[in-house]
Amino acid sequence: MAVQWPLLIFSVLLGASSGVLVFLGIGEIKGCFKRVRFPLALIALVLLAVGGCASALHLGHIDRALYILGNVSSGLSKELFAVGFTGIMTLVYVILSRKDYPSATRVFGLLAALGGLVLPLVAGASYMMPARPAWDSIALPLMYLGTGLGMGFVLAAAYVHFKGDEADEPFALKLALAGVLASAVVTLIYVVWVAVAPYPDPTRSLVRLAAGDLAPAFWLGVVLIGVMAPVVLMGLVWKRGGDAGASSKDAPVVAAVDGGGAAAAAPAAAGKVSVTTALWATLACLVVGSVVLRVIMYLVATSVEQLIY
Numbered sequence: 001m002a003v004q005w006p007l008l009i010f011s012v013l014l015g016a017s018s019g020v021l022v023f024l025g026i027g028e029i030k031g032c033f034k035r036v037r038f039p040l041a042l043i044a045l046v047l048l049a050v051g052g053c054a055s056a057l058h059l060g061h062i063d064r065a066l067y068i069l070g071n072v073s074s075g076l077s078k079e080l081f082a083v084g085f086t087g088i089m090t091l092v093y094v095i096l097s098r099k100d101y102p103s104a105t106r107v108f109g110l111l112a113a114l115g116g117l118v119l120p121l122v123a124g125a126s127y128m129m130p131a132r133p134a135w136d137s138i139a140l141p142l143m144y145l146g147t148g149l150g151m152g153f154v155l156a157a158a159y160v161h162f163k164g165d166e167a168d169e170p171f172a173l174k175l176a177l178a179g180v181l182a183s184a185v186v187t188l189i190y191v192v193w194v195a196v197a198p199y200p201d202p203t204r205s206l207v208r209l210a211a212g213d214l215a216p217a218f219w220l221g222v223v224l225i226g227v228m229a230p231v232v233l234m235g236l237v238w239k240r241g242g243d244a245g246a247s248s249k250d251a252p253v254v255a256a257v258d259g260g261g262a263a264a265a266a267p268a269a270a271g272k273v274s275v276t277t278a279l280w281a282t283l284a285c286l287v288v289g290s291v292v293l294r295v296i297m298y299l300v301a302t303s304v305e306q307l308i309y
Helices: 005-030 037-057 062-069 075-096 102-125 139-163 166-196 206-211 215-258 262-299
Strands: none
Touching: 005 037, 005 075, 005 102, 005 139, 005 166, 005 262, 037 075, 037 102, 037 139, 075 102, 102 139, 139 166, 139 262, 166 206, 166 215, 166 262, 206 215, 215 262
């Protein structure tokens, strides 16, 4: 099957948007990330809007979306409703995050996070069909959700380190690590499903991924860049984050010895810059891995003719 680039872009952007919203929802529960919730919620809303526009390009004519609404039981209709719900909740959350209504802000933040959890699952489930075995599994919606959490959590954590409160940084790092691990796990689950899917065929097999025409994309784009690099980078980030924290705690001691604060502040600042840079690099790797994985998803989606005719 040909790669549907508008839908691919939509799935990547909605995943990242959903991950940011879930990150902020967890922050509302924990009472943190207040300094960055407005810009991050705005980023999530923009990602969702741009992704929606990309998805609309797949229809050819925007008015065709009205035909989708005519069949509310279809997967595309459910996806459209999920996008609408998440977008509205996020917009209200963006507005409230600039006001002094803590209870209402928390409620809509949690509702937006709920939409962020459901939207990737609904979008992934819309592809499930027996005629395309590589898609006909819960592994596909889980892949959409897990890779989205990885991208969104790391994006949000990088922004927390860039503009947020220092006290929120350790928890943001934990969420980023959880997101990277979730992305790696769901990628593995989806690859396993491709290998064990019913109606086996060379066009949708593990052999094609491991040693066939898709091997370069699989090993370089998915395994190396999409899985291994983010895990390694997060390991370095985790260590550097701890070192930066130690430097900050030791700063007053160093300042007392050398008689100034500049020398004490330098190690902590350098550590913070290194962590932020590594997080942005991790995000770039996750985005590349997610795009390549979805390209492979389309290319292995060959049909079983006896289930069509």
